Amino acid sequence: MGKILVLAEHDQHALKDVTRELLAAAARIGEPVAVVVGLPGTGDALLAELGAAGAKTAYVAETEHAEDVLATPAVLALETVANTVDDIAGILIASSVDGKDVAARLSVRLNTGLIADAVNVEESDGTVMATQQVLGGTYSVKSTVRGIPIITIRPGTIEVTQPTSAQPSKITIDIVVDPVGSGQVVARDEDEIASSGRPDLRTADIIVSGGRGIGSKENFAIIEQLADALGAAVGASRAAVDAGYIEHKAQVGQTGATVSPRLYVAVGISGAIQHLAGMQSAKTIVAINKDANAPIFQFADFGIVGDLFEIVPQLIKAVNARRSDELINI
Amino acid sequence: MNVVVLIKQVPDTYGERKLSPEGRLDRDVSDVIIDEINERAVEIALQLQEDVGGEVTVVTMGPKSAVDTIRKALAMGANKAIHIVDDGLAGSDALQTSGAIAAALKTIEFDLVIAGNESTDGRSSAVPAMLSERLKVSLLTNLVTLSVAQGSVAGTRSVENGTMEVRASLPAVVSVAEKIADPRFPKLKGVLAARRKPITTLSISDLGLFPLEAGGENSWTQVNDVIAQPARTSGTVITDDGTAGTQLAGFLAAAKLI
Numbered sequence: 001m002g003k004i005l006v007l008a009e010h011d012q013h014a015l016k017d018v019t020r021e022l023l024a025a026a027a028r029i030g031e032p033v034a035v036v037v038g039l040p041g042t043g044d045a046l047l048a049e050l051g052a053a054g055a056k057t058a059y060v061a062e063t064e065h066a067e068d069v070l071a072t073p074a075v076l077a078l079e080t081v082a083n084t085v086d087d088i089a090g091i092l093i094a095s096s097v098d099g100k101d102v103a104a105r106l107s108v109r110l111n112t113g114l115i116a117d118a119v120n121v122e123e124s125d126g127t128v129m130a131t132q133q134v135l136g137g138t139y140s141v142k143s144t145v146r147g148i149p150i151i152t153i154r155p156g157t158i159e160v161t162q163p164t165s166a167q168p169s170k171i172t173i174d175i176v177v178d179p180v181g182s183g184q185v186v187a188r189d190e191d192e193i194a195s196s197g198r199p200d201l202r203t204a205d206i207i208v209s210g211g212r213g214i215g216s217k218e219n220f221a222i223i224e225q226l227a228d229a230l231g232a233a234v235g236a237s238r239a240a241v242d243a244g245y246i247e248h249k250a251q252v253g254q255t256g257a258t259v260s261p262r263l264y265v266a267v268g269i270s271g272a273i274q275h276l277a278g279m280q281s282a283k284t285i286v287a288i289n290k291d292a293n294a295p296i297f298q299f300a301d302f303g304i305v306g307d308l309f310e311i312v313p314q315l316i317k318a319v320n321a322r323r324s325d326e327l328i329n330i
Numbered sequence: 331m332n333v334v335v336l337i338k339q340v341p342d343t344y345g346e347r348k349l350s351p352e353g354r355l356d357r358d359v360s361d362v363i364i365d366e367i368n369e370r371a372v373e374i375a376l377q378l379q380e381d382v383g384g385e386v387t388v389v390t391m392g393p394k395s396a397v398d399t400i401r402k403a404l405a406m407g408a409n410k411a412i413h414i415v416d417d418g419l420a421g422s423d424a425l426q427t428s429g430a431i432a433a434a435l436k437t438i439e440f441d442l443v444i445a446g447n448e449s450t451d452g453r454s455s456a457v458p459a460m461l462s463e464r465l466k467v468s469l470l471t472n473l474v475t476l477s478v479a480q481g482s483v484a485g486t487r488s489v490e491n492g493t494m495e496v497r498a499s500l501p502a503v504v505s506v507a508e509k510i511a512d513p514r515f516p517k518l519k520g521v522l523a524a525r526r527k528p529i530t531t532l533s534i535s536d537l538g539l540f541p542l543e544a545g546g547e548n549s550w551t552q553v554n555d556v557i558a559q560p561a562r563t564s565g566t567v568i569t570d571d572g573t574a575g576t577q578l579a580g581f582l583a584a585a586k587l588i
Contacts, residue, residue, distance in 0.1 A: 104457075105463040108464055141555070183471075184497050255366070274344065288578075302578060304578060315579055
């Protein structure tokens with residue numbers, strides 16, 4: 001088995017969860033090798049965490065432009081490592097907004113194929129094969145690449161491995177980043193969902209989504225209350241987003257987030273194909289809608305026809321009651 | 331300022347979509363339309379044109395039928411079009427597609443290329459970034475606002491945990507997200523005018539591509555297996571009798587979901 005390069009995503013101080021997932025995926029198909037691109041000092045800050053997540057080696061490229069130049073530093077670092085290290089069998093990158101840019105540009109530089117948004121990777125007879133879910137999760141497609149495969153992996157789809165205490169060997173690489181000719185970052189702004197303490201929509205275990213049936217921006221609070229009772233992320237149908245009940249980031253569906261949580265609770269959502277394309281791979285689907293003919297009921301494991309404003313408060317109460325029962329039993 | 335908008339014909343996401351055993355889109359079962367995100371890209375290009383002048387050229391790669399997609403963009407107000415069309419291109423992957431589009435763009439002058447952030451069929455988001463790399467110009471992706479001034483393009487870029495203000499010098503390739511603009515509806519006058527607007531068609535040989543650079547047979551990515559997921563079936567559906575919320579909590583507890 002060859003070396004699998006993993007582009008580490010981090011916030012300069014700590015790894016993002018997806019990096020541990022990428023390293024776990026890399027271990028399935030070869031020897032995990034991390035590539036870290038960051039501000040000066042980042043490599044040493046992340047080395048122990050990378051080792052714990054399974055990296056045997058870490059190539060570190062540090063540059064003052066790590067935060068203010070888009071994609072180019074990572075493309076240069078990966079290109080450098082790919083062209084100097086022998087026996088590379090694959091390159092794994094997070095299927096994030098930044099990761100997708102890096103992977104696509106690298107694919108041209110190295111003149112090798114790209115498989116986007118994979119949910120699994122495996123190795124057989126020395127060939128790396130990636131699985132994608134396509135057309136709204138209605139098909140699962142396995143593909144290979146001529147040459148070294150570059151694969152972006154959907155966050156939240158790969159189970160992480162048990163932490164180890166190994167310290168990876170650190171190899172410093174030099175890159176020269178010229179900001180001219182690259183996209184540049186002028187300012188950053190973190191949004192409310194990210195700081196709300198709720199789980200991230202794309203990787204959440206449980207999601208509560210509201211649709212047009214919620215009726216108003218004010219009423220959408222009922223979705224947030226149910227989400228908090230269940231420890232869930234908040235989602236929405238396109239109709240709810242278009243009506244201005246909630247921001248676009250919460251949109252689940254063909255043109256929003258694709259999610260596959262353990263539990264998806266659709267409240268006041270009719271279940272247009274557009275929406276189903278983003279959530280039908282959820283393990284369990286629950287639907288609450290006043291229209292008995294809503295298409296969502298054809299997909300739901302448990303459906304309730306009725307007034308959501310009666311049902312949801314009762315559900316929140318029942319969930320909280322079970323929680324406090326558990327606490328008493330402990 | 332001359333703007334190029336990349337557009338694509340895709341199966342309607344409101345209808346049935348199927349893959350062939352080779353992993354290609356089965357165009358016979360689906361209604362094909364212009365990808366909605368492309369209409370938004372054309373809209374923002376037309377708004378830029380209203381501000382600073384210049385021409386808007388739409389570029390697509392696809393079968394002959396993709397001319398309908400071109401007409402739609404021309405009816406909205408784009409000035410002209412390039413249609414990359416050749417049977418030998420069928421089944422091309424993103425790397426090959428970006429190569430063909432890059433070759434087509436070398437036949438015209440442009441300052442800015444605008445693409446959608448993600449097509450509704452392939453969803454790889456790869457072509458804009460690959461194109462920027464091939465053309466050796468700067469790249470800004472996933473923009474929700476876009477403005478052009480003094481030789482540079484700027485905007486707000488949506489990312490997982492928030493937004494960032496970004497800029498790049500022209501020429502550049504950008505991709506735009508759904509929030510960028512609501513597309514205008516073509517007026518009858520626009521539809522009629524579209525019939526007279528020039529569409530240049532380019533084949534593999536016109537583009538000077540090597541045969542190995544085009545088509546599914548020579549694709550960098552090869553599909554090994556296509557598995558249709560079993561359709562979901564309906565479970566228990568109850569009508570609320572005043573206790574449905576409690577019953578649901580019981581269902582979730584039994585399934586160990588709470």
